[in-house]
Amino acid sequence: MNGQGTTDAERNVYNRLAWQCRRGMRELDELLNRFLMQRYSSLDRPAQETFTRLLDYPDDVLLELLMGRMAPADKDVAHIVQEIRNTATP
Numbered sequence: 001m002n003g004q005g006t007t008d009a010e011r012n013v014y015n016r017l018a019w020q021c022r023r024g025m026r027e028l029d030e031l032l033n034r035f036l037m038q039r040y041s042s043l044d045r046p047a048q049e050t051f052t053r054l055l056d057y058p059d060d061v062l063l064e065l066l067m068g069r070m071a072p073a074d075k076d077v078a079h080i081v082q083e084i085r086n087t088a089t090p
Contacts, residue, residue, distance in 0.1 A: 014040075020055040028059060031066050035084045047083075050076045 006014075017040065021032035032055070040051060054062070054077055064070035065081050072078045 017052065017055070020052075023059050023062070025059055025063065028063055028066070031084055031088050035087045039083060039087050043083075046076070047080060050080045053077070054080055 014036075017036055018033070021029065021036050023029055023032065035051075040048065043051065054065075057065070061070070065072055065077075066084055068085065072081055
């Protein structure tokens with residue numbers, strides 16, 4: 001999010017998401033924050049909502065999903081999880 005052309009509401013949403021991405025577990029923090037900074041703003045609204053839903057998952061489940069040790073049943077969540085994993089690899 002570059003700050004140009006964004007509304008106060010968009011900045012507030014971004015700031016709230018940035019706070020939710022702070023999980024206190026280094027691996028999760030890095031994965032989620034990198035995705036938020038690099039990809040979130042380019043997602044369509046449904047994908048953004050799915051990412052927001054994903055942030056409601058407990059840390060242990062979220063870590064298992066993002067590390068590929070558990071597969072999400074929801075196809076939309078699976079897509080976002082894959083996008084986060086793709087963002088993590090150079």
